[in-house]
Each structure stands twice: as structure tokens, then as C-alpha cells.
Amino acid sequence: MGTRKQSSTYTRNEKLIINCNMSYAVHVIGGRWKLLLLDKIRKGTSRYSDLKKEFSYISERMLTLQLKSMEQDGLIIRNVFAEVPIRVEYTLTPAATELIPILDLLSTWGSKQRALQGDNS
Amino acid sequence: MGTRKQSSTYTRNEKLIINCNMSYAVHVIGGRWKLLLLDKIRKGTSRYSDLKKEFSYISERMLTLQLKSMEQDGLIIRNVFAEVPIRVEYTLTPAATELIPILDLLSTWGSKQRALQGDNS
């Protein structure tokens, strides 16, 4: 019984996901803003309004969708505080925490590769 | 002076790529079939017609586009043999080879995570 229903990037041809765990991982982190959000949350910015301020160029709709997708994929936990102005904070799951060092490797590779390829600012 | 011009997944808001090398890496490998192709090429299947046969469910258009994008991003090299029936083989670049172990980590993480999340085959 999967919790995941929608939020799937590739709904039609899931062969990709079925036979490749790499692709699954990339699928999970591959949303347009997910890595950026993951990085911010990891570094302590956890509140919805703060993320919204930080990434003013991301539409609220996308912000919400990506966060929701990450929540469904077990990357983040959504904590709701029933205060007077409601407060929502996001924290990383253990799975996401395990992912961080791998993402750092990707980051290193990426910067090296960009240098080689020639950056188009 | 960038060799890359098109083939960009996100043409409008490149802020993402500008301030996040992780995102760049994911961008480079994030194409729908790229990881699958990378994996095959890595394992020795390098000829266009073989890839086409292997991934019969990928349209030729996509196969070509993804290969071209990977070539532009410095992941693979396209070797053309001017024989009678023309032959084209693809090989990994050193950069792609460096990427492989990182992808393996992602694969491991992915399979673990899928088990936790409950797979919806």
C-alpha cells in the first residue's frame, strides 16, 4: 500500500522507476526546487514563511507542492504548531539526513564539472 | 563562453543553477532516461542501434535528445565511424566515470528508501 499516489513526476512510463533505484532517487530529489529547499531546511531555515521569504522567486503554489511531495517521499516532516498565528516548521527525516553527504558529493562534482564545461553565468 | 545553449531543462529561472551546484548535477543527470542510458553505456552497450533495441520503449526522438544533451554536458562522447552502414558508439567521459560511484550511492539510498516507503509496483 503506497502512500504515494500523485506527486509522481512520471506517471506514464514507470518502467524507469521500476528497474532503477538510481532513477528513483533522482526522481525523489529531482523536483525543480527540492534540493534548494532541502539545503535550506538542513541549514536551519525550517519555517514556511521563512522559506517563502528566502525563495521569493518561487511561487507559493510550487513551494507548497514541492514541500508536500518531499513530505510524501519521506524527506521532510511537517510540524504544525497550533498557535494563534499558526506556525509550520519542516525538519529533515533520517533518510534525508543520510542523503545529505551524497548530495555534497554531487555538489562537488557539479562545481568541478561546471568549471570544465565553461559556465554561462 | 559556454558550449551549452539549449538542452537546458529550466530556461527561465536559472537562479537555481546559478547558486546551487547540487542542482546543476541533478540537472545534468535528471533527464528522464539519462541515468538508464548512462548505466547501459557504462556496462558496455555503446552503439546507437543497441541502445535503441534495449530501450524499445523510448522513442527515437527522446533517445537522440537525451544522448545529445549528455554529450553537450560532457557526460558522453559520440564516436562516428564512417563505415558503409554508418556506426555510432558512445563512451563515457572521465567526468561521467567519476560520477558513477556517486550514482551507486544514490542507488543504494534509493532502494533502501523505497523499501521504507512501500513500493507501489
Next chain:
DNA sequence: CGGGATCCAATTTGATACTG
């Protein structure tokens, strides 16, 4: 054989307005 070009469908993203 190894694509390229064209046309069309599916999916994703964005802008804006509204709500508990």
C-alpha cells in the same frame, strides 16, 4: 544506420485571487 523535422498530447510551472 543514425538520426532530423514536424505536429500534437501530456505534464509541469506560474500568476492571481481566495480561505480557515
Next chain:
DNA sequence: CAGTATCAAATTGGATCCCG
């Protein structure tokens, strides 16, 4: 504050036909 809902625009993917 923290989202939803709705509609439109941009991007991506697929089918088919053509070419050196």
C-alpha cells in the same frame, strides 16, 4: 500564517515521416 483553487503559459514527451 499557511496554505487552496483556478486558469493560462511554458516545457517536455511521443508518433510519424523524411533524409544522407
